[in-house]
Amino acid sequence: xxxxxxxxxxxxxxxxxxxxxxxxxxxxxxxxxxxxxxxxxxxxxxxxxxxxxxxxxxxxxxxxxxxxxxxxxxxxxxxxxxxxxxxxxxxxxxxxxxxxxxxxxxxxxxxxxxxxxxxxxxxxxxxxxxxxxxxxxxxxxxxxxxxxxxxxxxxxxxxxxxxxxxxxxxxxxxxxxxxxxxxxxxxxxxxxxxxxxxxxxxxxxxxxxxxxxxxxxxxxxxxxxxxxxxxxxxxxxxxxxxxxxxxxxxxxxxxxxxxxxxxxxxxxxxxxxxxxxxxxxxxxxxxxxxxxxxxxxxxxxxxxxxxxxxxxxxxxxxxxxxxxxxxxxxxxxxxxxxxxxxxxxxxxxxxxxxxxxxxxxxxxxxxxxxxxxxxxxxxxxxxxxxxxxxxxxxxxxxxxxxxxxxxxxxxxxxxxxxxxxxxxxxxxxxxxxxxxxxxxxxxxxxxxxxxxxxxxxxxxxxxxxxxxxxxxxxxxxxxxxxxxxxxxxxxxxxxxxxxxxxxxxxxxxxxxxxxxxxxxxxxxxxxxxxxxxxxxxxxxxxxxxxxxxxxxxxxxxxxxxxxxxxxxxxxxxxxxxxxxxxxxxxxxxxxxxxxxxxxxxxxxxxxxxxxxxxxxxxx
Amino acid sequence: xxxxxxxxxxxxxxxxxxxxxxxxxxxxxxxxxxxxxxxxxxxxxxxxxxxxxxxxxxxxxxxxxxxxxxxxxxxxxxxxxxxxxxxxxxxxxxxxxxxxxxxxxxxxxxxxxxxxxxxxxxxxxxxxxxxxxxxxxxxxxxxxxxxxxxxxxxxxxxxxxxxxxxxxxxxxxxxxxxxxxxxxxxxxxxxxxxxxxxxxxxxxxxxxxxxxxxxxxxxxxxxxxxxxxxxxxxxxxxxxxxxxxxxxxxxxxxxxxxxxxxxxxxxxxxxxxxxxxxxxxxxxxxxxxxxxxxxxxxxxxxxxxxxxxxxxxxxxxxxxxxxxxxxxxxxxxxxxxxxxxxxxxxx
Numbered sequence: 012x013x014x015x016x017x018x019x020x021x022x023x024x025x026x027x028x029x030x031x032x033x034x035x036x037x038x039x040x041x042x043x044x045x046x047x048x049x050x051x052x053x054x055x056x057x058x059x060x061x062x063x064x065x066x067x068x069x070x071x072x073x074x075x076x077x078x079x080x081x082x083x084x085x086x087x088x089x090x091x092x093x094x095x096x097x098x099x100x101x102x103x104x105x106x107x108x109x110x111x112x113x114x115x116x117x118x119x120x121x122x123x124x125x126x127x128x129x130x131x132x133x134x135x136x137x138x139x140x141x142x143x144x145x146x147x148x149x150x151x152x153x154x155x156x157x158x159x160x161x162x163x164x165x166x167x168x169x170x171x172x173x174x175x176x177x178x179x180x181x182x183x184x185x186x187x188x189x190x191x192x193x194x195x196x197x198x199x200x201x202x203x204x205x206x207x208x209x210x211x212x213x214x215x216x217x218x219x220x221x222x223x224x225x226x227x228x229x230x231x232x233x234x235x236x237x238x239x240x241x242x243x244x245x246x247x248x249x250x251x252x253x254x255x256x257x258x259x260x261x262x263x264x265x266x267x268x269x270x271x272x273x274x275x276x277x278x279x280x281x282x283x284x285x286x287x288x289x290x291x292x293x294x295x296x297x298x299x300x301x302x303x304x305x306x307x308x309x310x311x312x313x314x315x316x317x318x319x320x321x322x323x324x325x326x327x328x329x330x331x332x333x334x335x336x337x338x339x340x341x342x343x344x345x346x347x348x349x350x351x352x353x354x355x356x357x358x359x360x361x362x363x364x365x366x367x368x369x370x371x372x373x374x375x376x377x378x379x380x381x382x383x384x385x386x387x388x389x390x391x392x393x394x395x396x397x398x399x400x401x402x403x404x405x406x407x408x409x410x411x412x413x414x415x416x417x418x419x420x421x422x423x424x425x426x427x428x429x430x431x432x433x434x435x436x437x438x439x440x441x442x443x444x445x446x447x448x449x450x451x452x453x454x455x456x457x458x459x460x461x462x463x464x465x466x467x468x469x470x471x472x473x474x475x476x477x478x479x480x481x482x483x484x485x486x487x488x489x490x491x492x493x494x495x496x497x498x499x500x501x502x503x504x505x506x507x508x509x510x511x512x513x514x515x516x517x518x519x520x521x522x523x524x525x526x527x528x529x530x531x532x533x534x535x536x537x538x539x540x541x542x543x544x545x546x547x548x549x550x551x552x553x554x555x556x557x558x559x560x561x562x563x564x565x566x567x568x569x570x571x572x573x574x575x576x577x578x579x580x581x582x583x584x585x586x587x588x589x590x591x592x593x594x595x596x597x598x599x600x601x602x603x604x605x606x607x608x609x610x611x612x613x614x615x616x617x618x619x620x621x622x623x624x625x626x627x628x629x630x
Numbered sequence: 631x632x633x634x635x636x637x638x639x640x641x642x643x644x645x646x647x648x649x650x651x652x653x654x655x656x657x658x659x660x661x662x663x664x665x666x667x668x669x670x671x672x673x674x675x676x677x678x679x680x681x682x683x684x685x686x687x688x689x690x691x692x693x694x695x696x697x698x699x700x701x702x703x704x705x706x707x708x709x710x711x712x713x714x715x716x717x718x719x720x721x722x723x724x725x726x727x728x729x730x731x732x733x734x735x736x737x738x739x740x741x742x743x744x745x746x747x748x749x750x751x752x753x754x755x756x757x758x759x760x761x762x763x764x765x766x767x768x769x770x771x772x773x774x775x776x777x778x779x780x781x782x783x784x785x786x787x788x789x790x791x792x793x794x795x796x797x798x799x800x801x802x803x804x805x806x807x808x809x810x811x812x813x814x815x816x817x818x819x820x821x822x823x824x825x826x827x828x829x830x831x832x833x834x835x836x837x838x839x840x841x842x843x844x845x846x847x848x849x850x851x852x853x854x855x856x857x858x859x860x861x862x863x864x865x866x867x868x869x870x871x872x873x874x875x876x877x878x879x880x881x882x883x884x885x886x887x888x889x890x891x892x893x894x895x896x897x898x899x900x901x902x903x904x905x906x907x908x909x910x911x912x913x914x915x916x917x918x919x920x921x922x923x924x925x926x927x928x929x930x931x932x933x934x935x936x937x938x939x940x941x942x943x944x945x946x947x948x949x950x951x952x953x954x955x956x957x958x959x960x961x962x963x964x965x966x967x968x969x970x971x972x973x974x975x976x977x
Binding site: 036040253256267318441484488 | 638670708
């Protein structure tokens with residue numbers, strides 16, 4: 012078997028995120044590629060056992076992993092509500108709904124492990140079942156392999172001599188399920204135990220009971236020889252670069268990209284931020300990185316987040332702010348100030364479902380046009396997007412490099428899927444990362460400096476407080492192109508608008524060309540899938556299946572220089588995005604001669620590869 | 631140093647007769663007196679007449695966006711505590727659109743010197759009422775008079791836990807310079823309320839104390855360690871009385887030789903007395919037409935000078951100290967050392 016998708020689902024309090032993460036990490040350590048999808052409700056704790064409180068964690072593992080998987084092959088359902096939500100998918104709250112593979116979160120041949128102790132009448136009632144047989148009621152076909160396990164009873168049995176209270180005992184149920192899954196995948200228990208010890212390092216009292224339950228879960232599978240085939244995955248082969256790997260979540264990778272860039276650039280890293288789902292982990296990570304000399308300010312609001320960063324940029328630092336869509340709206344005016352004052356600034360927008368408060372914990376690509384255009388005046392800024400949880404590192408690093416070298420705000424778009432998902436990451440050494448040369452000011456300008464003076468690229472020179480002989484007044488007002496002082500002159504304004512535009516455009520000279528991921532099917536060679544940001548894995552998988560080519564964008568403003576040349580070679584161009592067609596509209600505006608089709612989903616979920624394939628084949 | 635060293639080459643564009651001219655000159659004088667080199671000084675402002683100030687000072691300056699000067703100044707000072715950071719703001723910039731940043735810079739006690747120019751009007755947008763305009767004030771945006779209760783800035787500052795509050799008047803140059811110098815010397819968030827006249831849209835708003843004939847009777851200049859005495863003939867003093875029924879303390883005017891006359895202690899941690907002093911005469915600004923104030927209201931002098939000056943740990947010191955402490959103990963201090971701490975494997 013090449014790849015397999017496992018979904019852990021249970022109540023918000025059942026520890027599904029931890030369980031899933033531990034499994035994913037062990038899988039990665041055993042040499043599999045991984046991609047994960049935490050899928051949890053916005054509420055911290057919905058009423059226990061209800062449909063609204065179901066929390067899930069999905070991971071695809073194997074030798075050629077592009078996504079966290081459309082549908083699960085193996086499911087752990089910790090209670091009746093989780094079973095229902097997983098079986099019915101988006102139809103879970105339709106009355107009378109039954110299993111339909113199109114909407115279900117697992118395949119019709121899936122193995123579904125269910126805690127039979129959590130299917131009592133009151134559990135079924137809370138999960139809004141109408142009968143006492145959930146399997147029949149859900150209409151699960153016989154091809155679904157139900158594995159009933161009395162998880163609760165077995166966990167209690169395992170810990171009967173532990174002296175723990177009932178509540179604490181029940182919290183270990185997830186480890187029994189994890190042990191069972193380890194058995195199913197034939198994973199080595201020594202490594203699993205080591206990993207568990209690592210995870211509970213700060214709560215040593217929990218190591219022994221959780222280990223006991225996990226090992227019992229493993230042995231339960233082994234001894235009872237459950238009527239299920241153990242899964243054996245193929246070894247990873249192919250083009251993976253040799254090296255040292257870890258698994259990393261997108262937000263952490265983003266934070267570390269900033270840390271690496273600051274050290275490489277010889278700048279102090281400053282983060283001004285305000286807590287907002289799903290971006291907050293970037294603030295958490297950087298607040299914890301005082302060892303790396305990171306100054307992380309939890310500001311009084313989103314506006315102060317970006318404004319403290321602008322203050323730090325004015326004072327010469329590598330300044331960043333992290334947020335999500337609603338916060339980006341609040342920061343718009345200040346980003347305009349950074350454009351006007353021509354200061355380096357990195358703005359990270361971890362996109363979520365919108366508009367307004369929208370779907371805070373779900374994923375979407377709906378902030379693209381806001382990032383490109385959502386400011387008053389002619390206000391160009393660089394926009395780039397990460398396309399995997401791991402390359403959040405690279406693009407955070409790249410955002411800093413572009414900002415510091417070109418004296419401009421850079422908006423980095425990631426999203427919930429990348430931010431919370433984890434992937435394999437090859438750990439780089441600082442020395443192998445590209446050099447960063449922050450803009451500076453030539454010595455001969457001492458005593459004659461003003462903030463409008465530019466180099467041959469059109470990038471203004473950077474002097475900041477503390478530097479003697481370069482005192483100047485920066486402004487959000489229009490400035491005189493020669494003197495740098497306030498100007499309302501009509502020709503000067505036009506000249507400055509164009510100068511700011513040109514400064515962004517010239518960045519295209521130093522970003523990589525667009526690369527096509529080539530197909531294997533000559534019949535499909537005239538068809539090009541186009542995407543940007545977090546959908547790369549899904550589009551790659553879809554292009555593989557279709558045998559067509561893929562052009563995936565990380566650089567959006569400016570676009571790679573060869574974009575027109577590349578796109579114009581295709582008869583059929585299909586732009587696929589998790590919005591109503593924002594990138595498609597952007598490309599049409601840039602290249603009006605091209606005929607561009609679009610495929611869109613706006614459900615707060617990552618793409619389903621099979622739906623993209625179906626669309627391309629049927630249209 | 632000379633005041634001229636802090637003067638920029640820009641033509642000062644405040645309206646002729648505007649109180650901001652005087653504060654501008656006072657700032658140049660105060661900066662010269664303090665003696666910190668211009669390149670070590672950053673002056674941050676928002677939007678409004680007063681926010682033009684950085685253009686006229688030969689230091690580093692940043693004239694930003696409306697209301698956000700406080701947040702931007704916080705970023706400058708936190709990341710670079712070695713700089714001297716001033717913030718120029720007005721009653722609209724600071725108390726309306728930037729109100730949140732204002733109270734939080736005070737709460738955090740960021741070591742900033744904030745000049746809050748209070749002319750009780752929006753001047754640059756040509757005459758709308760501000761959060762300090764008295765109730766009933768008629769302006770272009772309140773043609774029938776405002777129905778809003780105004781802020782007394784001192785209340786806000788003390789309410790947010792302010793460690794330094796001074797009040798000064800555009801026409802009183804020596805007191806203004808003294809207040810600005812004291813604000814810079816204070817470690818922490820120093821708020822100087824600069825009462826300035828808007829000659830175009832709100833002329834005479836501070837006439838009660840600005841008028842040369844009246845000033846000595848209607849205001850008192852508080853000096854730390856000195857007796858609170860005022861009046862053209864220095865014949866009046868201030869004392870505290872406690873109402874026997876309600877136990878509410880209040881300030882009263884007594885003869886200058888009364889043994890109860892208070893000695894000003896700006897460094898007292900408890901803000902109760904500072905608050906009473908800062909609120910003196912402020913009921914005069916709560917409602918328009920306050921010349922008809924009832925008996926017992928508005929007869930206390932307006933306090934000028936440094937009213938509160940208390941030391942407390944600053945935000946910028948505390949965060950930088952924490953970073954230094956963590957780094958001192960940290961095993962990993964570079965990116966490569968940090969990645970080495972990860973759970974990792976070779977593939």
